[in-house]
Amino acid sequence: MVFVLKKNAAEDKIAAFVKKIEGAGFTTFLSTGTEHTVVCLIGNTARLDVDFIVQTNEIVEYGKRVTEPYKAVNRTVHPADTLVTVGGVTIGEGYFQVIAGPCSVESEAQIIGVARSVKESGATLLRGGAFKPRTSPYSFQGLQERGLEYLLAAKRATGLPIVTEVMNQTQLPLFGDVDVLQIGARNMQNYDLLKEVGRCRKPVVLKRGFSSTIEEFLMSAEYIVAEGNPNVILCERGIRTFETMTRNTLDLSAVPLLKQKSHLPVIVDPSHAAGIRSLVPALSKAAVAVGADGLMIEAHNDPANALSDGAQSLDLDQFRDLCGEIRRRAEFEGKKVK
Amino acid sequence: MVFVLKKNAAEDKIAAFVKKIEGAGFTTFLSTGTEHTVVCLIGNTARLDVDFIVQTNEIVEYGKRVTEPYKAVNRTVHPADTLVTVGGVTIGEGYFQVIAGPCSVESEAQIIGVARSVKESGATLLRGGAFKPRTSPYSFQGLQERGLEYLLAAKRATGLPIVTEVMNQTQLPLFGDVDVLQIGARNMQNYDLLKEVGRCRKPVVLKRGFSSTIEEFLMSAEYIVAEGNPNVILCERGIRTFETMTRNTLDLSAVPLLKQKSHLPVIVDPSHAAGIRSLVPALSKAAVAVGADGLMIEAHNDPANALSDGAQSLDLDQFRDLCGEIRRRAEFEGKKVK
Amino acid sequence: MVFVLKKNAAEDKIAAFVKKIEGAGFTTFLSTGTEHTVVCLIGNTARLDVDFIVQTNEIVEYGKRVTEPYKAVNRTVHPADTLVTVGGVTIGEGYFQVIAGPCSVESEAQIIGVARSVKESGATLLRGGAFKPRTSPYSFQGLQERGLEYLLAAKRATGLPIVTEVMNQTQLPLFGDVDVLQIGARNMQNYDLLKEVGRCRKPVVLKRGFSSTIEEFLMSAEYIVAEGNPNVILCERGIRTFETMTRNTLDLSAVPLLKQKSHLPVIVDPSHAAGIRSLVPALSKAAVAVGADGLMIEAHNDPANALSDGAQSLDLDQFRDLCGEIRRRAEFEGKKVK
Amino acid sequence: MVFVLKKNAAEDKIAAFVKKIEGAGFTTFLSTGTEHTVVCLIGNTARLDVDFIVQTNEIVEYGKRVTEPYKAVNRTVHPADTLVTVGGVTIGEGYFQVIAGPCSVESEAQIIGVARSVKESGATLLRGGAFKPRTSPYSFQGLQERGLEYLLAAKRATGLPIVTEVMNQTQLPLFGDVDVLQIGARNMQNYDLLKEVGRCRKPVVLKRGFSSTIEEFLMSAEYIVAEGNPNVILCERGIRTFETMTRNTLDLSAVPLLKQKSHLPVIVDPSHAAGIRSLVPALSKAAVAVGADGLMIEAHNDPANALSDGAQSLDLDQFRDLCGEIRRRAEFEGKKVK
Incomplete structure (x- = not known):
């Protein structure tokens, strides 16, 4: 899961956001650009709601789940065709x-x-x-x-x-x-x-x-x-x-x-x-x-x-x-x- | 309710269609154009399904209900605002x-x-x-x-x-x-x-x-x-x-x-x-x-x-x-x- | 071309509408229902704009062109496949x-x-x-x-x-x-x-x-x-x-x-x-x-x-x-x- | 600009991708997840086409431009209202x-x-x-x-x-x-x-x-x-x-x-x-x-x-x-x- 933070995100707010996520059991990587900071989450994010996180953290501009939200019906999880x-x-x-x-x-x-x-x-x-x-x-x-x-x-x-x-x-x-x-x-x-x-x-x-x-x-x-x-x-x-x-x-x-x-x-x-x-x-x-x-x-x-x-x-x-x-x-x- | 018949509608089929509708208790008016015949129904058509009639009568090209299909919620039926x-x-x-x-x-x-x-x-x-x-x-x-x-x-x-x-x-x-x-x-x-x-x-x-x-x-x-x-x-x-x-x-x-x-x-x-x-x-x-x-x-x-x-x-x-x-x-x- | 008139259309307005259409060289048939009057036009209506007529005649509720507005590309006009x-x-x-x-x-x-x-x-x-x-x-x-x-x-x-x-x-x-x-x-x-x-x-x-x-x-x-x-x-x-x-x-x-x-x-x-x-x-x-x-x-x-x-x-x-x-x-x- | 790489992306292909981007004058940050690697670009990416990069690099699953593609009409570039x-x-x-x-x-x-x-x-x-x-x-x-x-x-x-x-x-x-x-x-x-x-x-x-x-x-x-x-x-x-x-x-x-x-x-x-x-x-x-x-x-x-x-x-x-x-x-x- 990847989050792009807003342009003007204050450093203390970024730190608080990262702390919150790490507190939930994920490892994070930060990448600081000329305009935006990007936060990457590592771990099993299946239980996280990406929209929810974007919506509830003012400093987050955009989030993207890298894996699909469906699991049981996903071919990557179950490659053989169901008959x-x-x-x-x-x-x-x-x-x-x-x-x-x-x-x-x-x-x-x-x-x-x-x-x-x-x-x-x-x-x-x-x-x-x-x-x-x-x-x-x-x-x-x-x-x-x-x-x-x-x-x-x-x-x-x-x-x-x-x-x-x-x-x-x-x-x-x-x-x-x-x-x-x-x-x-x-x-x-x-x-x-x-x-x-x-x-x-x-x-x-x-x-x-x-x-x-x-x-x-x-x-x-x-x-x-x-x-x-x-x-x-x-x-x-x-x-x-x-x-x-x-x-x-x-x-x-x-x-x-x-x-x-x-x-x-x-x-x-x-x-x-x-x-x-x-x-x-x-x-x-x-x-x-x-x-x-x-x-x-x-x-x-x-x-x-x-x-x-x-x-x-x-x-x-x-x-x-x-x-x-x-x-x-x-x-x-x-x-x-x- | 108005029905436009197909261009090549045979006269006997038109007659049969009109008979069927009149048999159901409606008065009809026919209008014969250079290309199409139009059949107008007179009477309370609330119980008729216009699509059904179009679909089930091969000679009908198009039908139009003149009154809306909703009755109880229709302002023409009940002009005063509901509070x-x-x-x-x-x-x-x-x-x-x-x-x-x-x-x-x-x-x-x-x-x-x-x-x-x-x-x-x-x-x-x-x-x-x-x-x-x-x-x-x-x-x-x-x-x-x-x-x-x-x-x-x-x-x-x-x-x-x-x-x-x-x-x-x-x-x-x-x-x-x-x-x-x-x-x-x-x-x-x-x-x-x-x-x-x-x-x-x-x-x-x-x-x-x-x-x-x-x-x-x-x-x-x-x-x-x-x-x-x-x-x-x-x-x-x-x-x-x-x-x-x-x-x-x-x-x-x-x-x-x-x-x-x-x-x-x-x-x-x-x-x-x-x-x-x-x-x-x-x-x-x-x-x-x-x-x-x-x-x-x-x-x-x-x-x-x-x-x-x-x-x-x-x-x-x-x-x-x-x-x-x-x-x-x-x-x-x-x-x-x- | 078929026009359904509004419920409350006054008789003199209907007569004026019919006169206008006949003046333009069409034959009309009227069909008077319990709620609506329907006017059917007979003649070559290719030059008429159905929406225009509906929009510009207050007593008309609905109009329908019976023939398609495209002519030169229409299969009924030109049945053989173009190669x-x-x-x-x-x-x-x-x-x-x-x-x-x-x-x-x-x-x-x-x-x-x-x-x-x-x-x-x-x-x-x-x-x-x-x-x-x-x-x-x-x-x-x-x-x-x-x-x-x-x-x-x-x-x-x-x-x-x-x-x-x-x-x-x-x-x-x-x-x-x-x-x-x-x-x-x-x-x-x-x-x-x-x-x-x-x-x-x-x-x-x-x-x-x-x-x-x-x-x-x-x-x-x-x-x-x-x-x-x-x-x-x-x-x-x-x-x-x-x-x-x-x-x-x-x-x-x-x-x-x-x-x-x-x-x-x-x-x-x-x-x-x-x-x-x-x-x-x-x-x-x-x-x-x-x-x-x-x-x-x-x-x-x-x-x-x-x-x-x-x-x-x-x-x-x-x-x-x-x-x-x-x-x-x-x-x-x-x-x-x- | 952020790119999420495919699950099975080989290390040498990732290295080649990063080299190509850095060769174009950008700094990159990599973040390696349990499933996906994410590459973040730093620098002025206005001249890059994100879809093009996704489409032309087999290992890239998804890309996201962090800034909007319109510049001259963008309020962030020109905050005062145009009169x-x-x-x-x-x-x-x-x-x-x-x-x-x-x-x-x-x-x-x-x-x-x-x-x-x-x-x-x-x-x-x-x-x-x-x-x-x-x-x-x-x-x-x-x-x-x-x-x-x-x-x-x-x-x-x-x-x-x-x-x-x-x-x-x-x-x-x-x-x-x-x-x-x-x-x-x-x-x-x-x-x-x-x-x-x-x-x-x-x-x-x-x-x-x-x-x-x-x-x-x-x-x-x-x-x-x-x-x-x-x-x-x-x-x-x-x-x-x-x-x-x-x-x-x-x-x-x-x-x-x-x-x-x-x-x-x-x-x-x-x-x-x-x-x-x-x-x-x-x-x-x-x-x-x-x-x-x-x-x-x-x-x-x-x-x-x-x-x-x-x-x-x-x-x-x-x-x-x-x-x-x-x-x-x-x-x-x-x-x-x-």
């Missing part, structure tokens, strides 16, 4: 999985029908929303408990492991038979939920908040892993920018960056990012090429009559065609498909 | 209140000391964090239950009503004696929390999410009011932009806009927006001038040793000076101060 | 070209050396900056005229057509032997420069402004094409967002969107977008997969001693390896490589 | 000036009429666009030379100094009798224009680019001042964000920040920022309170029929009322009005 296994499916480096299904579960017949179709097309996990976070209190909020039951029926019918969103920790008891918990973008910094999900050991798909930096995203994953659950799958799903032609801007650069910084698997959700069906195939192919470990794609039996997000869903034929394209490219990239 | 009263303090148009206190409650002596001082300076409500949402799981998470007890002690000592953040709905039973619940920016779209808070009748300070549009902000307030709690105070606290010199960009235009669109009180938090103490006075004065109904300002007995956000806190002398400046300007604007 | 040919190289749908070279031309030997190497690796055009827009007046501003001479020497030595940036229209006489003019991101809305470049017929690489919407980008291309120069190549190079880990956020969704909306070729510059060398290969592969017609990649003989943007440049060996990867993928996608 | 005087009007700390007029000059009668009215209301400078940068090539581009003539006529008629935009340096000869040159937001990084404007001594209103950081804004001012023209007036006019309810987000925090960092005058343009007339009064009052040295406000004789930006223009009565409100507040803040 998350669920129901015989492996998610992580070297594999490519497609998670597919409708935005919302609408009926038992619907979700079983979609599950059978996407499985045949090549999907290896089934997604579907039972609890739906919606901007308006007047919009459809999902089938809730009943939606979960229908998802489990689809799992029994097809053998596909299921991925579905949990909106708050009081719902967790209902998710006992769910294979993968999803934390939605709006909940990425719902820390109490992250902690609870960290206390169970189920795999978690953690979606990037639509205005979260990559570092904040990794810090939220850190909350889960720090509580003891290492099975976190990061999901890039677009960030909020000034561009309005797409719903969000898919940040594909985040994929190689996350894989450099962390050992966790990274998947991409092109459907929510774009919000436009016609962009999903091109973005899916790009996600394979950029190095993602999988895709989460909305596919619906009847998008024209979907209860939510119909505009971004592929129909089942479109999904089958795309799945073939994805598989060809994943194999081209040397990934195992299932 | 929220708590412990003898009125928040809303015509009044100007200053809510002050430390970012985090640190000890009983600290919070009582700060409360006495800010009261004397002119603050009319006391703020202080007991449960703290922090980016890192390794940062100080607040004194929690104990922090609430200390706040209540400060309330008993000074008579100031207290404002403090609730992070999830399971904590609500602990907040029985708290005067005003605060929903933090990261929880602005935690819908389950909004609903629960809507079911109690306590006043709520709802902070704007740092990447939320003004419409989303009003929709989140709608969640609370729709559940029966009309006592919502909107708080602008800065949005995330590309600028890095301030922590967030305080969006003061939001204040007159919110007051045009809604009847709810609007306050401003310059401390979290700027993240820099030296900007707080200028932004506070601007907030009075732009028409806000109050300010929420961080003030701390010893910012240099604060446990969180010290850099943006005023010390108690600075706060007293600023409070005098604010009062002069609020009176200049014809606002009642307390 | 730009320069020095025997074809840029556009069905082809995949790699433009490579250093950020800045540094010496004759350097640029000839780089040109020979990138040509051998598979690049089909040479890029290099002679005039350099720099944030600081104290930074290296390029070799200017001398840089252009060295580029032309490299063209003579290798036969590669050259692409280089023109910063203002007074420089154009110097660019007579340059094959492709580049308009930089900061000049995307320098309309006088766009008009001048539109008056010559040289191919133009137009870079997207780092905060420009896709519609603004197409409107800038429209400026060039409207002056008579159809040879515009659009270049996505990253947009400014809140994320700071990359220099800009590469918006790969823009590629399929631009190709849907317009007939112009679209290329991608991953080097400037990311600002980090290690991300260039992954983003280049993604650009091929997402449907781009080419790449513009920074490659330098000695990145560690480059005079500008060394951190994002590949060295010549890295470029050769990447070029092989790109070629394999372009062929996989059925594109002609040269 | 710009033009036609007897002083712009800068301690004064408050209102620049008013229509977006575009439309006719001689119009601009003279507006000039007389705004002068009577209290404006001390006249603005009006002759050359207009427009997103669409099909929009009104301004009256150009003729517009300049009409502005000069208005100046003769009223004595008000005039402010008008120059779009490119070839136009400068036409601006001989113009009092204040305006550089528009889209040209803030048109460096060749900045340099030319720096070579004349006329006062310049430099508008912040709508996606420019405060540091980039100051660097563009530095281009002008470094060429010898100290008469630069900074103008905050809103930045591009995700919010769509206003045209841009007025960044009022920029005002106190710019005044802390620089000695140049800072004014605010609320009209272009908001794009909505009804917000202009509140934002103007906030600009006074936040510490601006003046305002630039659009006022038009007939906004409903303005040729551009009518929606954001006040009519002359509204302007007169607002001008009174502004004057009262500027006097309250102790500013000289004219």
Whole structure:
């Protein structure tokens, strides 16, 4: 950790600052420039808050942590790729999985029908929303408990492991038979939920908040892993920018960056990012090429009559065609498909 | 509600679309242009989802709701300004209140000391964090239950009503004696929390999410009011932009806009927006001038040793000076101060 | 064009508005709702400014142009893909070209050396900056005229057509032997420069402004094409967002969107977008997969001693390896490589 | 300047790096941590490019300039406030000036009429666009030379100094009798224009680019001042964000920040920022309170029929009322009005 002191820092204040830091168990080195003095700390600074020190010491102009604030999810700490296994499916480096299904579960017949179709097309996990976070209190909020039951029926019918969103920790008891918990973008910094999900050991798909930096995203994953659950799958799903032609801007650069910084698997959700069906195939192919470990794609039996997000869903034929394209490219990239 | 159909829309498909809409109980008017047909709906369209209709009808290119999606918080529905009263303090148009206190409650002596001082300076409500949402799981998470007890002690000592953040709905039973619940920016779209808070009748300070549009902000307030709690105070606290010199960009235009669109009180938090103490006075004065109904300002007995956000806190002398400046300007604007 | 009138619009004002529009040569249809009246215009509205009408007619709440404001670059007007040919190289749908070279031309030997190497690796055009827009007046501003001479020497030595940036229209006489003019991101809305470049017929690489919407980008291309120069190549190079880990956020969704909306070729510059060398290969592969017609990649003989943007440049060996990867993928996608 | 070296930096590479820096005339101090080595440079580092050094030395992980890259505009270099005087009007700390007029000059009668009215209301400078940068090539581009003539006529008629935009340096000869040159937001990084404007001594209103950081804004001012023209007036006019309810987000925090960092005058343009007339009064009052040295406000004789930006223009009565409100507040803040 390095601190640059202000130009006019008085010598006695510098001495007091150094004494305080050394009193906390660190060794310091001072370097006195023509304009500024720099103080370097030596020792394990993980427990120090760099902003806090800058803010609470008037003579400090600037501070920089040399090591990243995330530890458990950091590749330097844990160089080997994490592989998350669920129901015989492996998610992580070297594999490519497609998670597919409708935005919302609408009926038992619907979700079983979609599950059978996407499985045949090549999907290896089934997604579907039972609890739906919606901007308006007047919009459809999902089938809730009943939606979960229908998802489990689809799992029994097809053998596909299921991925579905949990909106708050009081719902967790209902998710006992769910294979993968999803934390939605709006909940990425719902820390109490992250902690609870960290206390169970189920795999978690953690979606990037639509205005979260990559570092904040990794810090939220850190909350889960720090509580003891290492099975976190990061999901890039677009960030909020000034561009309005797409719903969000898919940040594909985040994929190689996350894989450099962390050992966790990274998947991409092109459907929510774009919000436009016609962009999903091109973005899916790009996600394979950029190095993602999988895709989460909305596919619906009847998008024209979907209860939510119909505009971004592929129909089942479109999904089958795309799945073939994805598989060809994943194999081209040397990934195992299932 | 108006729909613009695609250029090549076939006549039979247009007829089917019109039939579907009329079947749902609306009257329609068609206008056939040289390139596009436009369909106008007449009737109460509050229950329709415009995006859904666009997305699920292939021939529709574009749709526009003519009326806003928020109802209960809409000024056209409820033209009179809402005044929220708590412990003898009125928040809303015509009044100007200053809510002050430390970012985090640190000890009983600290919070009582700060409360006495800010009261004397002119603050009319006391703020202080007991449960703290922090980016890192390794940062100080607040004194929690104990922090609430200390706040209540400060309330008993000074008579100031207290404002403090609730992070999830399971904590609500602990907040029985708290005067005003605060929903933090990261929880602005935690819908389950909004609903629960809507079911109690306590006043709520709802902070704007740092990447939320003004419409989303009003929709989140709608969640609370729709559940029966009309006592919502909107708080602008800065949005995330590309600028890095301030922590967030305080969006003061939001204040007159919110007051045009809604009847709810609007306050401003310059401390979290700027993240820099030296900007707080200028932004506070601007907030009075732009028409806000109050300010929420961080003030701390010893910012240099604060446990969180010290850099943006005023010390108690600075706060007293600023409070005098604010009062002069609020009176200049014809606002009642307390 | 559709206008939604305000709720309380008086009948005589509506009549006056309709009369004004009909006086301008349009047919109108009125649709009177329970709350709002909607006016639909029929006729060629290309010459109307929708915002202007909304702003200048008090009774109009909202207006929407049904057709896009760009005409010459619009795919609906000109459905066939534009192919730009320069020095025997074809840029556009069905082809995949790699433009490579250093950020800045540094010496004759350097640029000839780089040109020979990138040509051998598979690049089909040479890029290099002679005039350099720099944030600081104290930074290296390029070799200017001398840089252009060295580029032309490299063209003579290798036969590669050259692409280089023109910063203002007074420089154009110097660019007579340059094959492709580049308009930089900061000049995307320098309309006088766009008009001048539109008056010559040289191919133009137009870079997207780092905060420009896709519609603004197409409107800038429209400026060039409207002056008579159809040879515009659009270049996505990253947009400014809140994320700071990359220099800009590469918006790969823009590629399929631009190709849907317009007939112009679209290329991608991953080097400037990311600002980090290690991300260039992954983003280049993604650009091929997402449907781009080419790449513009920074490659330098000695990145560690480059005079500008060394951190994002590949060295010549890295470029050769990447070029092989790109070629394999372009062929996989059925594109002609040269 | 401080450099943090990478974890695994070899000793011989560190020695080579240090030798290179010392060879360039700097003294260095090394501080060796448990994980990282830090190198501090002592001496005048103004000529060094920190990014360049990080990028071109593989062992360097991170570098930080301790002093800001702008010099001539930096308050630490030039502590006294710059006062710009033009036609007897002083712009800068301690004064408050209102620049008013229509977006575009439309006719001689119009601009003279507006000039007389705004002068009577209290404006001390006249603005009006002759050359207009427009997103669409099909929009009104301004009256150009003729517009300049009409502005000069208005100046003769009223004595008000005039402010008008120059779009490119070839136009400068036409601006001989113009009092204040305006550089528009889209040209803030048109460096060749900045340099030319720096070579004349006329006062310049430099508008912040709508996606420019405060540091980039100051660097563009530095281009002008470094060429010898100290008469630069900074103008905050809103930045591009995700919010769509206003045209841009007025960044009022920029005002106190710019005044802390620089000695140049800072004014605010609320009209272009908001794009909505009804917000202009509140934002103007906030600009006074936040510490601006003046305002630039659009006022038009007939906004409903303005040729551009009518929606954001006040009519002359509204302007007169607002001008009174502004004057009262500027006097309250102790500013000289004219």
